[in-house]
Amino acid sequence: MPLITISGFPASGKTTRAHQIRDFFNSKIAELAPTDSRIARLKVHVISDEGLGISKEVYREARPEKDARATFYGAVKRLLSTDDIVIADGMNYIKGYRYQLHCEAKALLTPSCVVYVGTPAEKCKEWNVAKGSGEEEEKEEGVEGGQKSREAYAPDVLDNLIFRYEEPNGMTRWDSPLFIIPWMDEDVPGEEIWNAMVNNEAVKPHLATVLKPAAEANYLQILDKSTQDVVSAVLEYQKTNGAGGSVQIPEASNPIELPANHVGLAQLQRIRRQFISFNRQHTAERTRLKSMFVEYLNKELE
Numbered sequence: 693m694p695l696i697t698i699s700g701f702p703a704s705g706k707t708t709r710a711h712q713i714r715d716f717f718n719s720k721i722a723e724l725a726p727t728d729s730r731i732a733r734l735k736v737h738v739i740s741d742e743g744l745g746i747s748k749e750v751y752r753e754a755r756p757e758k759d760a761r762a763t764f765y766g767a768v769k770r771l772l773s774t775d776d777i778v779i780a781d782g783m784n785y786i787k788g789y790r791y792q793l794h795c796e797a798k799a800l801l802t803p804s805c806v807v808y809v810g811t812p813a814e815k816c817k818e819w820n821v822a823k824g825s826g827e828e829e830e831k832e833e834g835v836e837g838g839q840k841s842r843e844a845y846a847p848d849v850l851d852n853l854i855f856r857y858e859e860p861n862g863m864t865r866w867d868s869p870l871f872i873i874p875w876m877d878e879d880v881p882g883e884e885i886w887n888a889m890v891n892n893e894a895v896k897p898h899l900a901t902v903l904k905p906a907a908e909a910n911y912l913q914i915l916d917k918s919t920q921d922v923v924s925a926v927l928e929y930q931k932t933n934g935a936g937g938s939v940q941i942p943e944a945s946n947p948i949e950l951p952a953n954h955v956g957l958a959q960l961q962r963i964r965r966q967f968i969s970f971n972r973q974h975t976a977e978r979t980r981l982k983s984m985f986v987e988y989l990n991k992e993l994e
């Protein structure tokens with residue numbers, strides 16, 4: 693059965709997403725198994741570095757990293773079978789490596805997809821620090837049953853991995869269908885992934901499956917950063933000037949006209965998420981993003 697290849701920066705939330713997908717799939721199996729013997733046989737597996745005992749230090753040098761990749765690959769290959777759904781929870785950051793994984797699935801005549809966890813580098817750094825400090829230990833132990841290692845990446849290893857990362861491109865055979873999960877989304881598009889992987893449905897391009905031209909690498913990150921900058925500017929303005937007024941945002945052609953009442957962070961983030969949802973499938977011109985978001989905010993705040 694299918695192969696779901698997770699891909700994303702280090703500490704971008706890949707395991708969190710892999711577990712959300714696993715839980716969604718397990719609940720689908722529990723629901724459908726009584727009436728469908730094919731579904732009843734399915735088992736979901738998550739393969740990860742942590743599960744295989746691979747330390748983050750392997751990413752410091754080429755040789756141990758290569759060995760670790762081979763171990764991970766072997767574990768995925770061993771499990772891929774007609775009744776097993778494998779979630780490959782790793783960075784899977786090398787294009788050629790994702791290509792090989794795709795070929796393994798293809799050889800078994802089973803579908804594969806890529807789930808790209810789209811988290812900006814700055815957030816990953818923040819989450820990596822939180823992980824290393826053990827800040828989230830209690831919460832994670834509850835969620836993971838204490839299975840998950842608390843190991844963080846050394847800062848130089850993290851930077852280097854981000855630098856080397858080869859972003860998935862949904863236009864290529866091996867990275868498609870491509871499901872992009874922005875970091876601020878609470879849920880994963882479980883139903884769409886299930887339909888594509890278990891029901892073999894062709895995936896129609898929609899919000900979660902962005903077919904991005906290669907030229908638009910990092911588009912999601914830029915969309916995220918541009919809109920976050922605007923939100924921060926509004927909050928900053930209100931802090932000093934109070935409610936109401938006109939805020940000129942650098943790089944935006946028009947100002948934001950604030951309403952007489954105070955606009956809160958939750959409201960701004962909600963509007964921002966909507967804007968991102970609408971625009972993550974278009975590859976809007978980067979230089980226009982802030983102006984577009986300002987226009988959108990003005991309409992929503994009217």
Ligand SMILES: Nc1ncnc2c1ncn2[C@@H]1O[C@H](COP(=O)(O)OP(=O)(O)OP(=O)(O)O)[C@@H](O)[C@H]1O
Pocket residue numbers: 700701702703704705706707708709819820822823828875876877
């Ligand atoms: N969407 C999110 N919002 C807030 N915090 C998150 C989110 N996703 C993950 N985190 C936190 O970020 C940290 C890293 O998450 P996680 O372990 O899932 O990332 P990862 O990409 O699997 O990391 P690694 O590269 O180390 O395997 C964890 O402490 C997790 O609780």
